[in-house]
């Protein structure tokens with residue numbers, strides 16, 4: 296047996312892990328009294344231990360100051376969001392003015408499409424990946440209908456026959472093919488099913504050359520892989536905070552608008568008072584005047600308790616040294632997991648597990664999507680019964696994500712052991 300295949304090796308990697316102390320900052324669910332092996336950060340990140348205190352501080356401020364809490368106390372609510380913008384801008388590779396925190400993800404997709412999907416009779420199509428997350432499909436479909444077009448206005452790029460992930464060349468080719476009719480290219484940063492990390496920069500460039508806008512849903516990318524939204528020239532992006540950013544179920548979303556659009560008065564938007572010029576908001580005047588920057592896209596009053604949960608997690612990201620440090624561990628963790636899963640097939644001399652996520656680490660984040668060639672659902676259930684928490688996607692995929700802030704190399708080792716034992720157990 297190779298040393299890499301032993302528990303001792305995993306323990307040694309944990310010992311050398313410069314982020315190991317951060318695991319203790321999260322509440323890990325229990326299974327039979329022990330820490331479960333939680334590999335589901337792609338769906339819902341774990342609760343920071345500090346989260347309750349962050350919420351409690353604002354409940355206290357509400358108790359003590361009531362409505363005055365907007366203007367007084369340690370963290371006056373009116374400007375509280377500003378404390379989160381810097382850390383988020385670091386995570387998304389954006390200028391602070393390009394970031395805002397608001398609403399939920401699909402709502403933000405709609406709001407941003409109000410601005411960046413401006414179809415004309417000639418240029419009315421939206422290009423997206425086939426197999427995008429359903430909410431994105433519904434959002435796009437309903438936007439197209441809202442503008443009086445039919446489903447033909449939605450162009451999908453699908454993998455080649457016999458392939459599961461997309462080739463960048465095929466995405467760019469499809470953009471070129473429809474160049475004259477494209478209004479918008481709307482892609483995910485990482486596909487939720489396969490875990491494929493797309494080439495955002497190349498897609499944005501091709502969209503612009505075609506004369507279209509480029510927008511990105513970063514639900515599975517934000518806080519997972521380093522992105523450079525400003526330098527990569529995305530027009531807009533949005534994400535959720537409840538996956539890799541550990542900000543609680545239904546946690547607040549964020550949005551990016553490239554600064555080159557700040558002065559474009561031709562962009563439509565569905566306005567609300569929270570996007571109004573800050574210096575004049577409380578004059579309550581008629582006629583909407585947007586705040587400069589992404590904040591001008593805000594609509595409603597900031598939900599302070601959701602922001603507090605988000606801040607609890609963003610503060611941990613900052614203390615951990617930011618995304619480059621996390622990515623460094625993430626690549627090792629996921630690479631080790633991949634090695635162990637592939638090793639199971641070798642050990643039993645049969646292909647039971649097939650990882651459909653790209654092998655190239657530049658094209659993936661934490662998530663490995665594992666197809667089980669036989670007894671897939673029974674294997675998934677066996678994992679859950681034995682304290683390994685991933686998630687299931689029809690018809691035969693188990694998504695498993697080792698997250699650098701709270702997962703250890705031992706987690707990954709034990710999960711692989713469980714995958715190995717499952718094969719015999721479910722026969």
Ligand SMILES: Cc1ncc(COP(=O)(O)O)c(C=O)c1O
Nearest residue numbers: 399400401402428430487514535
């Ligand atoms: C890629 C993607 N888009 C959209 C959504 C929907 O997000 P929300 O329900 O917060 O609008 C999700 C949720 O998991 C997602 O993964």
